[in-house]
């Protein structure tokens with residue numbers, strides 16, 4: 001038998017059919033995408049509900065990944081490709097390291113695991129418990145959020161605690177919005193599958209899910225690395241304000257330049273405002289509509 005780049009099909013977490021970039025070798029099809037302009041590949045694996053990583057390749061005998069227990073694998077693979085394409089097509093960034101690193105995703109991690117994370121080397125997704133979450137790879141904004149943690153790690157390196165940690169979280173939520181422009185919600189496709197219309201977080205209305213949306217509401221706590229998933233509501237609202245005032249394209253260019261040129265490990269919210277303004281000045285000039293839109297976006301959330 002021979003090896004070949006193939007195109008398969010799959011059914012995702014929400015029951016939607018999609019085309020997949022797969023690979024044929026010795027009678028088996030793999031979720032192994034060699035079609036991107038990278039030195040590495042996009043590969044998807046399964047932990048088979050145990051917790052050893054990276055687990056074994058997700059495979060299928062006929063290149064139609066339509067079994068119920070393959071749905072999380074299908075979406076992790078498909079959305080990783082969407083995220084790769086977003087960074088390459090929008091900013092000419094070649095994977096999270098800008099050197100074409102392989103993107104490895106592992107699904108079916110643990111049992112009833114209600115979360116997803118970047119572990120420093122790869123993506124990891126739980127199946128959820130069916131009440132709080134369904135399989136977490138089923139949502140582009142979750143996949144975009146997690147892979148953006150890898151980008152942040154290789155660029156600004158924002159320390160994951162306190163204000164820099166909340167900013168780290170907000171960068172991931174914000175780029176998830178840039179990739180998935182249908183709403184300003186995070187996780188709505190996989191959060192509480194039995195309840196319609198809710199989400200894990202909202203960037204337009206952080207308070208709806210218990211997050212502050214102004215510096216006056218900053219939560220000082222020791223839990224969750226100093227409340228990184230709570231205080232992210234403040235820069236998230238600033239990002240929403242920015243998009244509302246200058247649009248997605250200018251906003252994403254400003255955010256990417258801030259992330260890759262101006263932000264650094266200990267940057268706090270005030271440093272973020274300065275980084276965004278410096279980026280807006282570089283790209284559009286001080287006093288430009290974009291510059292002024294950024295300034296007011298952050299002033300409105302109490303960050304100067």
Ligand SMILES: Cc1cc(C(=O)NCC(F)(F)F)no1
Pocket residue numbers: 115116117136141142143145146187200229
């Ligand atoms: C509390 C809390 C929220 C998160 C979170 O955002 N996880 C990433 C996501 F992509 F799964 F949403 N983790 O702990």
Ligand SMILES: [Ca+2]
Pocket residue numbers: 141180183184185186187188
């Ligand atoms: Ca969303």
Ligand SMILES: [Ca+2]
Pocket residue numbers: 188190191192193194195196197198199
């Ligand atoms: Ca829900």
Ligand SMILES: [Zn+2]
Pocket residue numbers: 145146149169172
């Ligand atoms: Zn995160």
